[in-house]
Amino acid sequence: MALSVRTLDDGAWVSVADERRTGASELWRVTGVCGCPIAEFVVEGVTDVAVDGRTVAAETYGRCITCGRSTTTGPIPVGRVLEGRYEPIDRNAVRRPVGASSTV
Amino acid sequence: MPTDVERWKSETYGNEIREHLLEFAEQGWESIPEDERDAWFERFKWWGLYHQRAGQESYFMMRIGTPNGVLEPGQLHVVADIADEYARGPAENPEFGAAYCDWTTRQSIQLHWIRLEDVPEIFERLEANGLSTQQACGDSWRNVVGCPVAGKDRHEFVDALPVAMDLHETFKGNDDHTNLPRKWKVSVTGCREGCGQGDINDLAFEPAEKDGRRGFNVRVGGGLARNEPRLARDIDVFVEPDAVEAVAGGLSALFREYGDREDRYAARSKFLVDEWGADEVRRVLQAEFVDRELETAGEDLREEYTYNAGRVGSGTDDRPAGGHDDHPADGHGDRPAGGHNDHVGVHEQADGNYYVGVNVLVGRMGVEDVRELADLAAEYGSGEVRLTQRQNVLVTDVPESELDALLAEPLLEDYSPDPNPFMRGSIACTGTEFCSLSIVETKNRQVRYARWLAENVDLPADVSEFHVHLSGCTASCAQPQIADVSLRGMKTRKDGEPVEALDIGLGGGLGADPRFAEWVEQRVPADEVPGAIATLIDRFRERREDGEGFRAFIERTESEGDLETLIEPSETSYEDPYMHNTKTTWYPYADEDGMDASPAPARADGTPLAGDD
Known part of the structure; x- marks a missing residue:
C-alpha cells in the first residue's frame, strides 16, 4: 500500500502515513547545499515532500551553521520505504540531494 | 495541482468542522482515524485548536480570539477558570507553574495542554460568556487587531x-x-x-x-x-x-x-x-x-505615529498625582505633543477615567495571577481589560479616586505599570515549548534575559524604553523585525556541541518611518546574547550624540558602515539552562525530558496511550 507523504503545519513537518516524522529545527549533514564539503544544515521549514522510488525526500529552506549560507534546497532524503514501512534516515548520516551522483 | 490542505478544505471547512470536532471529542482522541489525522488537525485550526508538537500528541493549543483585545467585564474570570481547569499538562513550567494564559501579539489568548475531550465543555463555557475560538487559526479572517484603547x-x-x-x-x-x-x-x-x-x-x-x-x-x-x-x-x-x-x-x-x-x-x-x-x-x-x-x-x-517606533517615548505616567501630563494638546486640536511607544503606565481616558497598563513579561501569566487581575479590574475599574500587541494588559475605566489604591496592590509589583525598560520591552513567541516550527526555547529564556539585563545593564538615563523581541523562527510571531534588538532562533556549534543560538538584528521599528531590523550578527550562542546586548548598550552610551535615541543611533551607525562593531558576543554571569536541543525533548523543562519519556498521546484522564507511536 502506498504511504501518504505531505508537509504539515506550514512546513513544520514531513508527515508520513499521518505521522510527523521529521521537521523544522533538525540539524542535518548535507552535501551540495553550500560551499562546505558537508554542510551542517538547520532545517527552518519544509516546502515539499515526495517519494522517489524508495526514497522519501523533502525540499527545504534553511541555513548552514558552518558558513552561514541561507538557501532553499532540492529534494533531500529523509527516509526510505522498505516493505511498505517508513524507515527514517539516521540522524547523523550524510545526506546527498536527490539527483546528485548518489543518495545515502 | 491543489495542495492536500486545499483538498481537505474543499471537502470540509469552516463552521461545518464543528460538528465533527464535537463528535471526535465525544468519542475520544482515539476515534480520529489514523489516516485522517493530518486532515482533521489542519481543519481544527479553523476552530482555534492547534495540535501541539511532537512528543505532545493528543494535546492542543487553544486560541481565543478577542477582537481588538477587548475582554468585557467578567470574561477574564472565565478565561482564568478555564485555564485553571483544563490547561494543565503532564509537566509544569518552572517559571509559570502548571497552568497559565498567554497574551499574544495579535491581542488574543492562548492556552496549552488542552485535551480534545474537554473541548465541548470549554466551548460551552466560552460561548456562554461571549467568547469564541472561531477562526482564531486557519485560512480565514484572524482576530481583528487595533489600538487597544x-x-x-x-x-x-x-x-x-x-x-x-x-x-x-x-x-x-x-x-x-x-x-x-x-x-x-x-x-x-x-x-x-x-x-x-x-x-x-x-x-x-x-x-x-x-x-x-x-x-x-x-x-x-x-x-x-x-x-x-x-x-x-x-x-x-x-x-x-x-x-x-x-x-x-x-x-x-x-x-x-x-x-x-x-x-x-x-x-x-x-x-x-x-x-x-x-x-x-x-x-x-x-x-x-x-x-x-x-x-x-x-x-x-x-x-505622527509613535507606537513601537523605537523612537524616544513619552514615559509611563500621566496620572494627576504625577504632576504632569505627557500628552498635552499642542495647539493642533487634539493632537498629542508626544505619543507613546506602548500602553504601559497610567493614562487618562477620554471620559476622565484612567487606564492602567501593566507589564506582563513575555505575555504569560499564571492562572492565579490572571484571576487576581480580573478581581482588581472588577474592584477598581469596570471589570473590562484589554490586551495589547505588546503582550501586555490594560485595566480600563479606573476612576481617578481609585488609582492610588489599585497601584498599591501587591500584584502590580510583579506586573508593573512602571517596569524596568528591559522587562517592559520584552516580547517572546511560544517557542519550542509547544511550537512545531520554532528552533529554540523562547519564553523562559527571554524571562531570564530580561532579569539579567535589568540587574546588570543600565540604559542611559533618558532612555526609558528598549524593545527586545525574541522569535523562535522565521515565522516571526514575536515580530522581531520591528524591535530595537531583534532575536531570531538558530543553532550553532559551541565547544564542538550543537547549541541553541540567535541571530541578532538592530534598529527596527514602526512609527512614522517604519523599517525592519538590520541583521547584524548571526548564530550567537544563546548564552552569549546578554553579553552582546550589554556591550551594545555600552557602545550606544559611549558613541551616541546628545539626546540621540537608539534607533537614530543605529541608523547613523549603519550609514557610517560601523554596525558590526556594535555586537560582541561574550559569556557573562548569565546562565542558560536551555542550550541543548530543546526540540528533541518532549517537554524542555521535564525532569526526564527525552522523547522516550513522553506521556503522550494520552487519554482524557491523562494516562498515556501505549503503542500509538
Whole structure:
C-alpha cells in the first residue's frame, strides 16, 4: 500500500502515513547545499515532500551553521520505504540531494 | 495541482468542522482515524485548536480570539477558570507553574495542554460568556487587531472600535469568507499613534481625513513571516467608517479569488501585492469586488505615529498625582505633543477615567495571577481589560479616586505599570515549548534575559524604553523585525556541541518611518546574547550624540558602515539552562525530558496511550 507523504503545519513537518516524522529545527549533514564539503544544515521549514522510488525526500529552506549560507534546497532524503514501512534516515548520516551522483 | 490542505478544505471547512470536532471529542482522541489525522488537525485550526508538537500528541493549543483585545467585564474570570481547569499538562513550567494564559501579539489568548475531550465543555463555557475560538487559526479572517484603547483614547482621531467589532461580527463564520488561500490578518487603527500596527497586516485601515470627513486609508499586503517581511502597501483608497465593511469584504474576496492556492509558501496576500502592484489591486477591487466608487486616499496621520517606533517615548505616567501630563494638546486640536511607544503606565481616558497598563513579561501569566487581575479590574475599574500587541494588559475605566489604591496592590509589583525598560520591552513567541516550527526555547529564556539585563545593564538615563523581541523562527510571531534588538532562533556549534543560538538584528521599528531590523550578527550562542546586548548598550552610551535615541543611533551607525562593531558576543554571569536541543525533548523543562519519556498521546484522564507511536 502506498504511504501518504505531505508537509504539515506550514512546513513544520514531513508527515508520513499521518505521522510527523521529521521537521523544522533538525540539524542535518548535507552535501551540495553550500560551499562546505558537508554542510551542517538547520532545517527552518519544509516546502515539499515526495517519494522517489524508495526514497522519501523533502525540499527545504534553511541555513548552514558552518558558513552561514541561507538557501532553499532540492529534494533531500529523509527516509526510505522498505516493505511498505517508513524507515527514517539516521540522524547523523550524510545526506546527498536527490539527483546528485548518489543518495545515502 | 491543489495542495492536500486545499483538498481537505474543499471537502470540509469552516463552521461545518464543528460538528465533527464535537463528535471526535465525544468519542475520544482515539476515534480520529489514523489516516485522517493530518486532515482533521489542519481543519481544527479553523476552530482555534492547534495540535501541539511532537512528543505532545493528543494535546492542543487553544486560541481565543478577542477582537481588538477587548475582554468585557467578567470574561477574564472565565478565561482564568478555564485555564485553571483544563490547561494543565503532564509537566509544569518552572517559571509559570502548571497552568497559565498567554497574551499574544495579535491581542488574543492562548492556552496549552488542552485535551480534545474537554473541548465541548470549554466551548460551552466560552460561548456562554461571549467568547469564541472561531477562526482564531486557519485560512480565514484572524482576530481583528487595533489600538487597544480604541473608543477610550482621549486623543483618538476616529473611533475605530465599532468598526473593528463590526468586521469581527461580519466576517466570523461568514461562509463567503470561510475558506481563504491563507490566513488573513486585519488591523483597524483610529488613534494618532499607530497602535494598530497596520503596516504588518494583510489589510490595514489607518486614520485619515478627506474633505473634512474622518475615516481610513487602506493598505494591503503587509506581513513579517519567512524572511520575507513586507510593509502593507498604500492602494490609494479612503473609506468612511460605514464603508469599511464593503471594502474589507471586497479585498477579502479578491484574495479568495486570486490568492495562490497551489503553493502555500506564496499564498499570503503580500506576494499577490508584490506580483500585481498596488495600482492593480485597486483596479481589480473596483472592477470586480465593490459597487461603490472608490475614493482616492485622504490625508493620513502617519507622520505622527509613535507606537513601537523605537523612537524616544513619552514615559509611563500621566496620572494627576504625577504632576504632569505627557500628552498635552499642542495647539493642533487634539493632537498629542508626544505619543507613546506602548500602553504601559497610567493614562487618562477620554471620559476622565484612567487606564492602567501593566507589564506582563513575555505575555504569560499564571492562572492565579490572571484571576487576581480580573478581581482588581472588577474592584477598581469596570471589570473590562484589554490586551495589547505588546503582550501586555490594560485595566480600563479606573476612576481617578481609585488609582492610588489599585497601584498599591501587591500584584502590580510583579506586573508593573512602571517596569524596568528591559522587562517592559520584552516580547517572546511560544517557542519550542509547544511550537512545531520554532528552533529554540523562547519564553523562559527571554524571562531570564530580561532579569539579567535589568540587574546588570543600565540604559542611559533618558532612555526609558528598549524593545527586545525574541522569535523562535522565521515565522516571526514575536515580530522581531520591528524591535530595537531583534532575536531570531538558530543553532550553532559551541565547544564542538550543537547549541541553541540567535541571530541578532538592530534598529527596527514602526512609527512614522517604519523599517525592519538590520541583521547584524548571526548564530550567537544563546548564552552569549546578554553579553552582546550589554556591550551594545555600552557602545550606544559611549558613541551616541546628545539626546540621540537608539534607533537614530543605529541608523547613523549603519550609514557610517560601523554596525558590526556594535555586537560582541561574550559569556557573562548569565546562565542558560536551555542550550541543548530543546526540540528533541518532549517537554524542555521535564525532569526526564527525552522523547522516550513522553506521556503522550494520552487519554482524557491523562494516562498515556501505549503503542500509538
